[in-house]
Amino acid sequence: MKFLSINRITITVLFLAVTALFSCQKESSSSDSNDVTEEQAVTYSDESAQAEASFDDVEDISMQAAEEEGQVSAPDGRLQRLFPFSRLRERLGPCAVITVTPDDSTYPKTVTIEFPGDGCWCADGKHRKGAIILHFTGPIRRSGSVLTITFRNFYLNRAHIEGTKIVSNLSTNGALKYTVQVVGGKVTFPSGRGYKYNGLKYVAQVDGSTTNNHLDDVYKIEGRSKTEFNNGLTITLDTESPLIKKVACRWISDGTLKIKINNRVLFLDYGAPSNGDCDNKALLTWNNGNNHRLITLP
8 A cells, every 4th residue: 555645736736827817817908906926936836836835745755754653553563663663764864863653563652753953964864953743543544543743843955844644554454544634834935924724635545455466556636735825815726526646657648637726716627638548638727718838747
């Protein structure tokens, strides 16, 4: 079982949406208090990408810790008990201090990943400071288990990350199903700029659960998020139709997102123009479908 991290979807969406918003305003002669300049659009896109990448980084680290913690607690986890969190330590390097309480096979359990003092440059080239705190009600692979991720004065590459992320395993009959909720998310940059973020996504495996080949796994993703910038700009994302992510494909291959930026609404169709085949194209539309642009995804 492998948890699927999809936060980078939001990086692309926010960049495309804010850029399209600016394009909408150039094509329309009207202007109002919701208008943003091209310079602002670039700034929003860049800072959103950085912040979402930060949340994505935290989720990746947390899920790696969760996987290895579960292996340590397993009856056949002798090797993992001798070398606990070996893959996580390889990624973070020697500066990270990892503690487990209680350090046995019982639950609930807390794992703390701390970067003490002024922080440190980790083996993966990122600077981290503070602590990521993981609270488990049970092994992450067990249906019904809940992982709650919080922070203590945590910084990633100078961005201050706050809030709570809750991962709930709802798996049934061998098919992976889980929710990821972000409550009170907040990212602040050294300049004081930043945003608040709340979101809830549902991820369900819809194909590949009966085989041992990870590459044939397919996931359905639904959810909603709201991003509020310090200056009042608000971006909401809703799945108009479920997003389909095939492990064998780098990009989302189907589904539609509804993007609302203040009072403007756009739609991003990942299935167009190839009807769900694996490619890096998506169709962005606005003004009730009268305006559209074929987007190349990174």
